[in-house]
Amino acid sequence: MAKIRLAAPLQTDSIVDGEGLRAVVWTQGCIHNCEGCHNPETHDLKGGYLEDIDNLKKDILALEHHDGITLSGGDPFVQIDACLEIATFCKENNLNIWCYTGYTFEQLMIMNKHNKQIIKLLEQIDVLIDGKFILAEKSYACPFRGSKNQRVLDVKESLKANKAVILKKYRIQEKVNLNAYDELVFI
Numbered sequence: 001m002a003k004i005r006l007a008a009p010l011q012t013d014s015i016v017d018g019e020g021l022r023a024v025v026w027t028q029g030c031i032h033n034c035e036g037c038h039n040p041e042t043h044d045l046k047g048g049y050l051e052d053i054d055n056l057k058k059d060i061l062a063l064e065h066h067d068g069i070t071l072s073g074g075d076p077f078v079q080i081d082a083c084l085e086i087a088t089f090c091k092e093n094n095l096n097i098w099c100y101t102g103y104t105f106e107q108l109m110i111m112n113k114h115n116k117q118i119i120k121l122l123e124q125i126d127v128l129i130d131g132k133f134i135l136a137e138k139s140y141a142c143p144f145r146g147s148k149n150q151r152v153l154d155v156k157e158s159l160k161a162n163k164a165v166i167l168k169k170y171r172i173q174e175k176v177n178l179n180a181y182d183e184l185v186f187i
């Protein structure tokens with residue numbers, strides 16, 4: 001039976017891990033080692049615990065009133081095949097997919113040359129929050145992100161354009177030298 005390494009059981013009723021009411025799959029394992037990471041216990045590639053994907057699917061099917069699933073961690077792209085199976089299952093059950101990764105979209109496209117499963121997973125994802133958490137870029141003014149360098153990408157449009165396309169309503173930049181809460185500039 002196929003398994004996924006998780007850091008925690010499926011978290012339901014989240015409103016901070018993407019738009020709408022979401023359930024979060026906390027994958028275990030991350031190689032990015034970002035300074036200031038909030039979830040260092042999720043880094044160990046052999047940490048957490050192994051869960052049958054079928055059990056996770058049962059938990060997902062039992063969700064009520066949820067808009068979608070968020071793949072987080074850890075880095076879901078450490079477990080591409082398992083996340084692809086879960087993401088495909090979610091889409092078949094009308095749940096949208098947000099995904100956090102420490103890789104940039106551009107890095108994933110390069111990695112895809114060696115592992116075509118990456119593009120298959122991207123094709124199932126609606127919104128990708130990409131890039132490492134950078135402590136010096138930390139901001140509380142970026143919805144759903146920890147640091148200003150991270151982007152909220154429209155994956156379908158990004159794949160079509162073959163370059164990172166930020167979801168229109170998230171095309172905002174904080175003015176430098178201003179308190180992050182003071183002003184947002186639309187670009």
Ligand code: SF4
Nearest residue numbers: 030033034037074102
């Ligand atoms: S990518 Fe995310 S989980 Fe991994 S070290 Fe960076 S902040 Fe932590």
